[in-house]
Each structure stands twice: as structure tokens, then as C-alpha cells.
Amino acid sequence: MKADIVIAGSGVSGLYAALNLPRDKKIIMVTKDELERSDSYLAQGGICVLKSEDDYDSYFEDTMHAGHYENNKQSVDIMIRSSRDVIADLERYGVRFTKENGEFVYTKEGAHSTPRILFHEDITGREITSHLLAAVRKLDNVTIIERFTVADIIETDGECRGVVGFNRDGDMKSIAADYTILATGGIGGLFTNSTNYRHLTGDALAIALKHGVKLRNPDYIQIHPTTLYSEKHGRRFLISESVRGEGALLLDNNGNRFTDELAPRDVVTAEIYKQMEKDGKPYVWLSLKPIPEETIKKHFPNIYRHCLKEGFDVTKEPIPVVPSQHYFMGGIDVDEYSKTSMDRLYAVGETACNGVHGKNRLASNSLLESLVFARRAAERISETYSVTEKKDYAPNADDYKNYKAEYRKAVLDAIERERKKHEQHNDDA
Numbered sequence: 001m002k003a004d005i006v007i008a009g010s011g012v013s014g015l016y017a018a019l020n021l022p023r024d025k026k027i028i029m030v031t032k033d034e035l036e037r038s039d040s041y042l043a044q045g046g047i048c049v050l051k052s053e054d055d056y057d058s059y060f061e062d063t064m065h066a067g068h069y070e071n072n073k074q075s076v077d078i079m080i081r082s083s084r085d086v087i088a089d090l091e092r093y094g095v096r097f098t099k100e101n102g103e104f105v106y107t108k109e110g111a112h113s114t115p116r117i118l119f120h121e122d123i124t125g126r127e128i129t130s131h132l133l134a135a136v137r138k139l140d141n142v143t144i145i146e147r148f149t150v151a152d153i154i155e156t157d158g159e160c161r162g163v164v165g166f167n168r169d170g171d172m173k174s175i176a177a178d179y180t181i182l183a184t185g186g187i188g189g190l191f192t193n194s195t196n197y198r199h200l201t202g203d204a205l206a207i208a209l210k211h212g213v214k215l216r217n218p219d220y221i222q223i224h225p226t227t228l229y230s231e232k233h234g235r236r237f238l239i240s241e242s243v244r245g246e247g248a249l250l251l252d253n254n255g256n257r258f259t260d261e262l263a264p265r266d267v268v269t270a271e272i273y274k275q276m277e278k279d280g281k282p283y284v285w286l287s288l289k290p291i292p293e294e295t296i297k298k299h300f301p302n303i304y305r306h307c308l309k310e311g312f313d314v315t316k317e318p319i320p321v322v323p324s325q326h327y328f329m330g331g332i333d334v335d336e337y338s339k340t341s342m343d344r345l346y347a348v349g350e351t352a353c354n355g356v357h358g359k360n361r362l363a364s365n366s367l368l369e370s371l372v373f374a375r376r377a378a379e380r381i382s383e384t385y386s387v388t389e390k391k392d393y394a395p396n397a398d399d400y401k402n403y404k405a406e407y408r409k410a411v412l413d414a415i416e417r418e419r420k421k422h423e424q425h426n427d428d429a
């Protein structure tokens with residue numbers, strides 16, 4: 001197959017990149033699973049926005065503080081400054097955010113000093129992603145291929161010239177392209193307890209490692225403090241931080257509060273682990289009692305229904321919660337235009353690291369960051385476009401017999417190496 005631009009991944013970052021690329025370019029978008037099975041669909045809490053100029057300093061400071069001041073300030077500035085325009089664009093695509101009397105309603109999550117998060121019930125990700133997907137489906141220049149797993153990039157003369165991967169029948173195919181955008185999401189599938197879809201296994205990171213493409217901080221992994229405790233296998237169900245933002249309390253096994261529920265995620269997680277140890281339990285409790293029943297049913301209908309299905313009525317009783325892997329702050333190192341260290345190769349969304357989140361992501365900054373920097377990648381590709389000679393490339397499937405296990409190990413090893421490096425650095429400091 002041949003295209004002008006190939007995009008791996010159909011979450012918000014891949015979709016928004018496609019929507020912002022020139023209509024005269026032939027784009028192939030491949031995705032590992034079904035289209036709707038991306039983490040973007042799962043986002044509950046919402047998406048941050050600069051609600052007024054007066055909030056700039058506070059929003060900037062909250063993002064930096066949550067990120068332990070390791071954030072790239074320029075990226076943070078770009079994200080905040082672009083936020084209103086991106087939200088207006090989403091509304092043009094038909095996305096509906098909760099409003100009262102025509103004005104946005106803002107909610108709050110941990111480490112935000114003021115409410116600045118837009119939401120649609122507790123299914124904001126579904127609302128945004130389904131509208132972007134509908135818009136992409138209407139584009140004549142985009143071909144979508146489901147159940148196509150990118151297993152490698154094509155490297156020629158040190159540049160990226162497309163991808164190779166396995167289609168739904170298990171046949172290996174190549175897609176030659178002038179530009180490649182990796183939008184393959186996070187790494188939760190590598191962890192036993194994660195809120196992410198299981199098929200998100202950081203494939204793009206392993207591919208980057210194989211080709212000497214730079215990674216940044218692969219050990220910066222966010223653990224979400226509150227996911228519904230379950231002994232079942234599979235993805236863990238998130239209890240959005242905005243539930244705590246609206247007043248829910250964390251309780252020990254005796255029903256007593258033990259921490260500030262709205263401290264940054266890494267701090268709350270550490271406190272929960274300590275409490276679990278003290279209580280000798282694999283969970284702590286979260287009580288939604290302080291939230292009026294009407295608010296629970298209106299703002300958090302998805303959480304309410306899911307917990308009910310699992311045997312808990314959150315309007316009447318506390319639920320057991322446990323921290324789980326949730327988000328990947330590290331990733332493929334990119335500049336402020338989402339370009340990787342390899343020419344013609346871009347990375348966007350959770351798989352990329354432009355430094356916005358520093359060491360720890362501020363809640364509800366990731367959808368925004370994914371959108372802002374996906375658009376910048378598309379704009380940069382458009383501005384600098386040059387054509388390559390697209391040759392037929394015949395990949396050898398034998399070279400990829402054990403690639404899944406090898407890729408998994410490569411990513412986990414890279415995380416461990418970086419973790420040790422950071423530990424050493426902290427000891428020396």
C-alpha cells in the first residue's frame with residue numbers, strides 16, 4: 001500500500017491530526033483494534049481550558065506544581081494558550097460540553113486551584129472522540145483500516161518512510177508514506193492493574209528503541225489513586241477524580257478520613273498505599289455521601305451505573321478503591337511540533353513526550369495536550385511537506401515471529417533503566 005501520510009492510532013490525537021492535514025493528501029489511518037476501543041473513549045472527568053485570561057498564571061502554576069516543576073514551560077504555555085481555540089473547534093465538530101444558561105459549567109479535579117474543566121456528564125472522552133471520528137469518516141482523503149497492528153517503521157537513509165504491520169488476517173503488509181504519525185496511546189497493557197485498554201502496549205516505544213529514536217522519561221508513569229477494586233481480570237474501572245473534586249471522601253477501614261483527597265495524584269496514591277498497608281487490605285474506601293444524590297446521577301451517571309452493576313449503590317454506601325496504572329507522562333521524545341528525533345516521523349498523544357506534564361500530569365490536561373500537539377504536528381507536516389520516492393517494500397514476517405514478547409521486554413527494560421538513572425541522580429543530588 002502507498003499513502004502520503006500514515007497515522008497509527010485512532011484516538012483523539014490520531015483523529016485530530018487527520019482532520020488538520022491537507023485534504024489533497026492521501027492518508028491511511030490504521031488502528032490495532034476496533035475504532036471505538038481507544039483510551040480516548042474512556043476519558044471521564046473532562047478537558048481543561050483557559051477559562052479567562054485571569055486564570056493563566058494559576059493554570060500554568062497548577063500544571064507545573066503537579067509536574068514537580070519538571071515540565072517544559074514552552075509546551076505548557078502552548079497548550080494553555082491553544083486551549084480555547086481547540087475547544088471552539090471541538091464545538092464546531094458538534095461536541096457538547098455541559099452548559100447552564102448558555103455558559104460553560106466548570107468542574108474541578110485534584111491539584112487544580114479553581115474549577116476549569118469542561119465536561120459532558122462523565123463520558124467526556126466518548127463525546128469528543130465520537131464526534132471527531134464522525135468527522136474523519138466523512139473525509140474522502142482518509143482510509144481507515146481497523147485491526148491493523150503496526151509492528152515497525154520503514155527506515156531508509158535514516159528517515160521514516162512508512163510502516164509495516166499485521167492486518168486482521170495476520171498477513172504482513174507495508175504502507176509506504178512520506179510522513180508517519182505515531183498516535184498509539186499509552187502503555188497500560190503492560191501492567192496487571194491499569195485503567196487502559198489491554199491492547200495498548202507501548203508498541204511505538206519499542207519501535208522507537210529499535211531504531212534509535214529518542215525516548216524521554218519512560219519511567220514517568222502515573223498511577224491513578226481511585227479505581228474500583230475488583231478481583232476480576234481485565235481493565236480497571238476508573239472512579240474519576242472529579243468525584244473527589246465534587247466532595248467524595250477517602251476513608252480507612254474504620255471509616256475515618258486519612259488524607260487530603262485533592263492533593264496531586266502521586267501524593268494521594270502514596271497515602272492510599274500507606275493506608276492499605278496499615279489496614280492490611282488490598283483497597284481503601286471512597287464515600288460519595290457528601291455529594292447530593294441528584295448530582296451523582298446527573299454528573300456521574302456512568303460511574304453510578306457501573307458501580308451498581310458491580311453491586312455497589314454509591315448513593316448509599318462507600319466503594320472499595322485501589323490505585324492502578326493510568327497514564328504515561330514519558331514517551332517518544334518530540335519537539336514543540338511533535339517531531340521525533342527521526343526525520344519524517346512524528347509522535348502525538350500519550351505515546352509522545354513533549355514535556356507538558358513533567359513528572360506527573362495535572363488531571364484533565366491529557367485530552368487537551370493530545371489535541372493541541374496533534375494539530376501542531378499536522379500543521380508542521382503541511383508547512384514542510386516534501387515528496388519521497390515510495391518503493392514497494394516487502395517485509396519478512398519471519399523477522400517478527402516473537403516481536404510482541406521482545407517489544408514488551410524492550411519497553412519494560414527501558415522503563416527500569418530510566419528509573420534506576422533517576423534514582424541514582426536523586427541520590428547524588
Ligand SMILES: Cc1cc2nc3c(=O)[nH]c(=O)nc-3n(C[C@H](O)[C@H](O)[C@H](O)COP(=O)(O)OP(=O)(O)OC[C@H]3O[C@@H](n4cnc5c(N)ncnc54)[C@H](O)[C@@H]3O)c2cc1C
Nearest residue numbers: 009010011013032039040043045046150185349350366367
Ligand atoms: C479511564 C480513563 C479515564 C481518563 N480520563 C481522562 C480525562 O477525564 N481527561 C483527560 O484529559 N484525560 C483522561 N484520560 C487520558 C486520555 O484519555 C488519554 O491520555 C488520551 O485519550 C490519549 O489519546 P491518544 O490518542 O494518545 O491514545 P488512545 O486514545 O489510547 O488511542 C491509541 C490508539 O492507538 C492504537 N494503537 C495502539 N498500538 C497500535 C499499533 N501497534 N498499531 C496500530 N494502532 C495502535 C489503539 O488501537 C488506539 O486506537 C483518561 C484515560 C483513561 C484510561
